[in-house]
Amino acid sequence: MNNHRSSERGVVMSWNVFKFCAGFRFLGSIxxxxVLSIVAFSYYALVVANYGPALFxxxxxxxxxxxxxxxxHSLLAMLLWSYFSVVFTDPGHVPSSWRPNIDEERSDADPLVEAAYMGSDVLSNELNASGGQDYRRVRYCRKCNQFKPPxxxxxxxxxxxxxxMDHHCIWVVNCVGALNYKYFLLFLFYTFLSTALVTLSLLPYFIAFFGDEEISGSPTxxxxxxVAFVLNxxxxxxxxxxxxxxxxxxAANTTTxxxxxxxxxxxxxxDLGWRKNYEQVFGTDKRYWFIPAYSDEDLRRMPELQGLDYPVQPEVVALQQL
Incomplete structure (x- = not known):
């Protein structure tokens, strides 16, 4: 039954569109x-060309x-803070010393010999963060030659x-993963608010452009x-x-x-419920929910924020092993 389910997942994952992002590697910092050019263009249209002179x-x-x-300017500051946090934060890599705990009753192989587990059905015997046994298939990366955490x-x-890993984002020239997923979501959030504000603020000028009344300002x-209105x-x-x-x-505690x-x-x-799922990404300290940072207390007591260990529903895992 497990093999059948794995084959089904393999068919689905073979159509993963994100594998085609490899062709965008050459774009780099371009x-x-x-992105900064779009921000600068919108800034000129809103601040320099229209609302800046209106102050006087x-x-x-x-x-x-x-x-x-x-x-x-408040939204722009949060947008740029979140954006560069995504760009310059390592999404999380597997420590060279990381090894899964192998259930020796289910496998006689040497847990230190990595090649023995390449594509095998050896099961993990780790205690997850919820305190239950976490029996899941040990995963091994043939390209990196190392075990892969859940x-x-x-x-x-x-x-x-x-x-x-959620996906590789060409807009931030970085992967979106465990350590910067919150920053990516905040970047989307503040970008939406900023573009919506620019759109609403420039709407009167857009309407006046097609009206009969005389419009102040240079043709440029x-x-x-x-253009800024349409773009935003x-x-x-x-x-x-x-x-x-x-x-x-x-809300479902999943990734792309x-x-x-x-x-x-x-x-x-x-999936532990929407509130616990939310806290696994944003932390439990409400003061840090809308800024690209975590409290020291959350980083210390929430192992899921480090990307190596995640709580699960033991009864669901047991059901899927039947």
Whole structure:
């Protein structure tokens, strides 16, 4: 039964679209410059061309401009903080000393001989974070020549195994994994809020562009405002869909890659309920939920934030082993 399920997962995973990201390896830091260029273009359209000069007009228009600029700069600061946290944070790699605990009653092989477990059905005998026996198949990476912890996958772009790998993102020129997934979600969140704010703020200028009334400003600034509105509207809509998808992943305690596996799994054994699932990504300290950082207390007492050990539902694991 297990072999049949594994073969089903293999068919599903063979269509994983993220393997084609390997072709984008050459882009490198060009994508970072591209992202910063989009930010700079939107900044010019909103601040320099329109709401910056409106500060000196006086009256209600100046007050509106001040509020828009204050909110925009706050969101922009959080966006850039989250973005560079994703870019420069290692998503998590497998320590060279990491080894699974082998159930010796189920296997007579030497647990220190890695080649003996390449593609085998040896079972892990680790105590998971919930205190129960965690019988799952030991996974071995033939490319890295090392064991793979639970939820770890090999990235063909980074050419190494990534802890709780979600996907390789060309926009951040990095893998999204256990140690930077929260930062990636915050980047999506603040990018959506920023692009939505720019879209709403430039909407009057976009409407006036097609109206009969006289429009103040140079033709260049009007063109920039028009393009910035369309660009930010497109990003806001697309990022909203992407953000909703990842929120559903967090609620179910799965990743983009694991979403393929759950199609053939009746119950996902990492799903502990939406609140505990959320805390595995964002931590338990509410003060840190909306910033790309963790409290020292969470890092000390939550092993799942390190990417090597995750609590499971023992009864679900036992059911799937039948």
């Amino acid at each position: 994508m970072i410059l591209f 007009i006086g009256g209600l228009r100046s007050l509106t401009a001040f509020c828009v600029l204050l909110l925009f 939820r770890c996958h090999h990235c063909s772009v980074c050419r190494r195994c990534i802890l709780k 600034n009007l063109a920039v405002s028009f 509207l497109a990003f806001a809509i697309s990022i909203l869909g992407f953000l909703i998808m990842h929120i559903s992943f967090v 890659i694991e979403a393929y596996e759950t199609k053939t799994t009746p119950k996902w054994y990492y």
